[in-house]
Amino acid sequence: MSTRGRTAPKGVPYVFLAPAITMFVLFLLVPIGYTAYLSLRGVHISGLGLGRGARKEVFVGLANYRAVLHDGELWRSALRVLVYGGVLVPSMLLLALLFALLLDVPRVRLARFSRIAIFLPYAVPAIIASLLWGFLYLPSVSPGQYLLVKAGFSPVDLLNPTSIYFSVINIAVWGGVGFNMMVMFTALRAVPQEIYESARIDGASEVQIALRIKVPMIVPALIMTAVFSTIATLQVFSEPTALRPLTNSLSTTWTPLMKVYQEAFARDDIYSAAATSIVLAAMTLVLSFGFLRLVQKRAFGQDR
């Protein structure tokens, strides 16, 4: 029997790859390329800027980048976001890990309900979550504040310039814990049960099993959620933007992505916005890639 019929023609792999490559090029590479092109351009106005032909798009070289890198507001917003992320990512992941471990305990009750209840906030879009929490933060319309005052405590200000960090972080934690918990929980489920049995025979308590066996075994999942959370945190936009009209404590450039939005759409300066987004993307790339490099062996080494 000849095997000629079994070998596929040479081009078949490329046919399978073609849709993905086309979409990647069309929806990722081309817009990124156009953004890079725009970041090298600017506008030049002649005269009053009214009337035909008064406004021209010109090549300005690296002027936009120079302006962006010298812009104090960008670095302040980057610092804010690092502080924000520094508190958010560990607390969210620790909470998710705690929930995942609790749900993985044998004979846990209400497992399904708890899983759904913890995961449900993730299904709420960020804008709606922010508006919802906004209602809970505004003193005169908040049921929480009402109950607090009725119970005799003094009202809590959750929207002053310091507490606003925790208020925004709270929204992100509420929305993000579910997803991260599911990832960790799924990883936990994939761990073979015999390991636990042998540990129990050796006399390990549940807490010891959790800390010394389960957590080290799901380190790749932990790293993955850490990287994704960090990237998402550096790009935080919806929550502060939705809360901003409710309070004086948030500026329109509170996070770098808000600054990009302001430049592109509120200030009508798409060229600066393009330069800022390239700088922002580069910073995110460095941070996330750097982190991955650091933990590469732990993340992927076990598979080799």
Add this chain to the structure above:
Amino acid sequence: MKIHKAAKLLAVTLGVSLLAAGCSSGSTGSTTNTNEKVELTFWTWVPNIDKVVSIWNAAHPNIHVTASKQAQGDDEMTKVLTAAKAGNPPDLFQAEYQALPTMVSNDVAADIKKQTASVKSHFADGVWQQVTLGTDSVYGIPQDSGPMMLYYRADLFTKYGLTVPKTWDEFATLAATVRQKAPQSYLTTFSSNDPGWFAGLAEQAGSQWWSVSGSTWKVNVNDAATKKVADYWGNLVNTGVVDKQPMYTPEWNKALNDGTLLAWPSAVWGPGVLSGNAADTKGKWMIAPMPQWNAGDNKTGSWGGSSTAIAAKSKHIDAAVQFATWLNTDPQATSALVTQGGIYPADRNAQSGPALASPPDFFSNQTDFYPMAKQIADTAAGVTWGPNVNVTYASYKDAFAKAITSKSAFGSAIDAMQQATVDDMKKNGFTVATG
């Protein structure tokens, strides 16, 4: 075998359905227009505008207008700009006065001076200035205006024995009195989120943020008048006699509704907002002219208001101007705009027309609402908007939010706005003069 039969059946079904689709698509052929019917697109966000447009369409079979609500305010401006860059903007679009220079400077709004020679007399000078931008050209036809006046809770004023302030000094004293008599209430709030509101107050004081001299823009956001207004309000906020929460939040709605805020410096379109946000207070509000800086003065500023502009790339500019003129000056059209769209027309005749004979539902207690509004509208200061109002407005929000939270003088916020505006203009290559 079975598989072959199923495959055949599938192929036949597919073939038949494709044929059917092919046949049916032929029936929706395009009709050729033999009598040069003109189709116009109109992007606007006035409520129920389609009802007004259908009046035109019924009377003008040769010029058919299709109105669509693409977006509102700044978002709509962005969409029109993008569509114009792509080469297919709508023929007509609603343009707020402060956004018009941006449209003109991006070559999106057409100069319709030729076709609008007889229209100018329909509008007050201050309003007309906002569509000419201080030049000889005309870039739009004014639709509505937003002259500012003071809204106050007449019932609470009676309850606490307060008199309506006629000057800003009286207003400040009144604010302190309110805090004494009703410690959980405020006379009003200062909003860091509404630059248009502040711009109107500054206009009343005589500010001129932008002016043109030759081919140079003069930028004076931090002129003496604006500083006076900023320092006045800064004093009120920092001494705690007025509130400092932003407007248009759930908390602000509740404050209007339950009497935590007793007054609201606002514009003529206030009834619509109040009926939506403070429904419980129907019939309890009244309007009075805005407090003046000098006793006996009679000036006010404007908050909002839009015009109808025509796209420079439109292929039917004359027809579009015809429609825009009808929409904003014809008695039938302006009546419909008032009753259906709830706007206050800029056209002088419409301001004393039958549609405004009785007060708005929410103000049924004040029968002279519209006559007073018309008087106030005539005193509105003219404005020249610059080419980057969006930048100034954006910097207002941040500068004042910061000033409020750090309890600093508001004058520095004005300086920050001036700096941001000038820097942005210089960066784009404008020749800018200050001072």
